[in-house]
Amino acid sequence: MSSDRPARQFYVSSIVGGSFLVVTADNTPSSILTAGGAMGIAFDRPGGRLRVEAEGRYRDPIEQTYLGFNRETPRTGLDAPGPIPPKPELIGTMQAKSYGGWSAMANIWRDFQLTDRIDAYVGGGIGGAGFQTSFQQIDSVEPSPAVLEYRTAYAWQIGVGAIWNVNDRVAVDVSYRIFGLGWSVTADDLAYGFLRSEVLLSLRIYEPFRGLLP
Numbered sequence: 001m002s003s004d005r006p007a008r009q010f011y012v013s014s015i016v017g018g019s020f021l022v023v024t025a026d027n028t029p030s031s032i033l034t035a036g037g038a039m040g041i042a043f044d045r046p047g048g049r050l051r052v053e054a055e056g057r058y059r060d061p062i063e064q065t066y067l068g069f070n071r072e073t074p075r076t077g078l079d080a081p082g083p084i085p086p087k088p089e090l091i092g093t094m095q096a097k098s099y100g101g102w103s104a105m106a107n108i109w110r111d112f113q114l115t116d117r118i119d120a121y122v123g124g125g126i127g128g129a130g131f132q133t134s135f136q137q138i139d140s141v142e143p144s145p146a147v148l149e150y151r152t153a154y155a156w157q158i159g160v161g162a163i164w165n166v167n168d169r170v171a172v173d174v175s176y177r178i179f180g181l182g183w184s185v186t187a188d189d190l191a192y193g194f195l196r197s198e199v200l201l202s203l204r205i206y207e208p209f210r211g212l213l214p
Contacts, residue, residue, distance in 0.1 A: 005044060005168055005206075006044070007043065007044045008041060008042070008043055008044070009041070009042045009206045009207055010039070010040075010041055010206070010207060010208075011039065011040055011041070011042055011051075011053075011204050011205060011206045011207070011208070012037065012038070012039045012204070012205055012208050013037060013038040013039070013040075013053075013173070013202045013203065013204040013205075014037050014202060014203050015034075015035060015036050015037055015038060015055070015057060015200055015201075015202045016033070016034070016035045016200070016201055016202075017033075017034055017035075017198055017199050017200035017201055018031045018032070018033065018034070018198065018199050019031065019032050019033070019034045019059055019060075019179070019196045019197075019198045020196060020197050020198070020199075021064075021193060021196060022178070022195040022196060022197050023185075023190050023195060030062075030063070032059055032060035032061070032062060033059075033060045034057050034058065034059045034060070034198060034200070035057065035058055036055065036056045036057030036058055037055070037056060037057075038053045038054065038055040038056070038107070038202075039053060039054055040052055040053025040054065040107075041053075042111075042206065045110075047112055047113055048110065048111040048112045048113045048119060048121075049110075049111040049119075050108070050109075050110055050111070051107075051108070051109040051110075051111060051121075051123075052106075052107070052108055053106075053107050053109070054104070054105070054106055054107075055103075055104070055105045055106075055107055055125065055127075056102070056103070056104050056105075057102065057103050057105075058101065058102055059101035059102070059103070059131075060099075060101075061097060061098065061099035061100075061101075062097065062098045062099070062101065062131075062192065062193030063095065063096070063097050063193070064095070064096045064097075064190075064191055064192065064193055065093065065094070065095050065096075065138070093137065093138055093139040094135070094136070094137055094138070094191070095134075095135075095136050095137075095138045096133065096134070096135050096191040096192050096193075097133065097134040097135075097192075098131040098132065098133050098134075098151075098192040098193055099131065099132055099134075100130075100131055100132045101129065101130070101131035102129065102130055102131070103127060103128070103129040103155050103179070104127045104128055104129075105125040105126065105127035105155065105157060106125055106126060106127055107123060107124065107125030107157075108123050108124070108125065109121045109122070109123035109161075110122055110123055111163065116165075117164060117165050117166075118162065118163065118164060118165070119162070119163040119165065120160070120161070120162055120163070121160065121161050121162075121163065121175075122159070122160050122161075123158070123159065124156065124157055124158035124159060125156070125157050126154070126155070126156050127154075127155050127156075128152060128153070128154060128155055129152065129153055129154075129155040129181055130150065130151065130152040130153075131150075131151060131192070132148065132149075132150050132151075133147075133148065133149045133150070133151055133192055134146045134147070134148055135147045135149075135191075151192075153181040153182055154181065154182055154183065155179070155180070155181050156179075156180055156181075157177050157178060157179045157180070158177065158178050159175050159176055159177030159178065159198075160175065160176055161173055161174060161175030161176065161200075162174050162175075163204075168206070169205060169206045169207060169210070170203070170204070170205060170206075171203075171204040171206070172201075172202070172203060172204075173200075173201070173202035173203075173204055174199075174200070174201055174202075175199075175200045175202070176197070176198070176199055176200075177197070177198045177200065178195065178196070178197055178198075179194070179195070179196045179197075179198055180194055180195045180196070181194045181195075
C-alpha cells in the first residue's frame with residue numbers, strides 16, 4: 001500500500017472525544033466533550049509516515065470543587081506581623097470553573113506501518129489555549145462574589161495512537177493524549193481542570209479536494 005501512495009499528501013481530520021481529569025481533589029474524575037479538527041501534510045518515510053499538522057479544538061465547561069487552604073508562606077523574624085501559622089489555614093469549599101475553552105496546536109506525529117492497513121504512531125505538539133474562569137467560595141454564610149478572569153496559556157500535548165487505513169485516502173484514528181498548560185503543573189492549573197487525559201477518535205481524509213479541481 002505504501003508503495004502506491006504519493007511521497008507527500010495533504011489531509012484534513014475531524015476530531016471528537018472525551019477529556020478526563022488526571023488529578024482531582026475529591027477523587028471523582030469528570031469527563032467532558034472535546035471536538036475540533038486538524039489539517040496537515042503527511043510525508044512518506046521508510047516504514048511509515050511523518051505528519052506535520054495544525055490542530056484546533058474546543059472543550060466543554062470544566063468544574064472543580066475542592067477544599068481551599070491559605071498557601072501563604074510562613075512568616076519569620078521579629079518583625080513578622082502576627083504569629084507564625086503552624087500549618088496552612090482552611091479557607092473553605094471552593095468552586096473553580098473554566099469554560100469557552102479552546103486550544104490551537106502545532107503537532108508532529110510519526111506513523112509506523114504495522115500491516116498493509118494498520119499503523120501505530122507517537123508524537124506531540126505545542127501551542128496555546130484560552131478559557132474564561134470563575135472562582136468562588138460556595139460554603140460561606142454570605143454568598144461570596146465570583147472572581148472572573150480570562151486566561152491564555154502555553155499548551156502542550158503528547159500522545160500515542162492507532163490508525164486503520166480504510167483505503168488510500170481514508171483513515172480512522174484512535175489516540176490517547178495527555179494535555180497540559182504551562183511549563184509546569186501548578187495548583188491553579190489543577191483547580192481549573194488541567195492536567196487532562198484525552199481519548200480521541202479522528203476521521204482523516206487525504207487529498208480531500210482530489211476530483212473537485214479541474
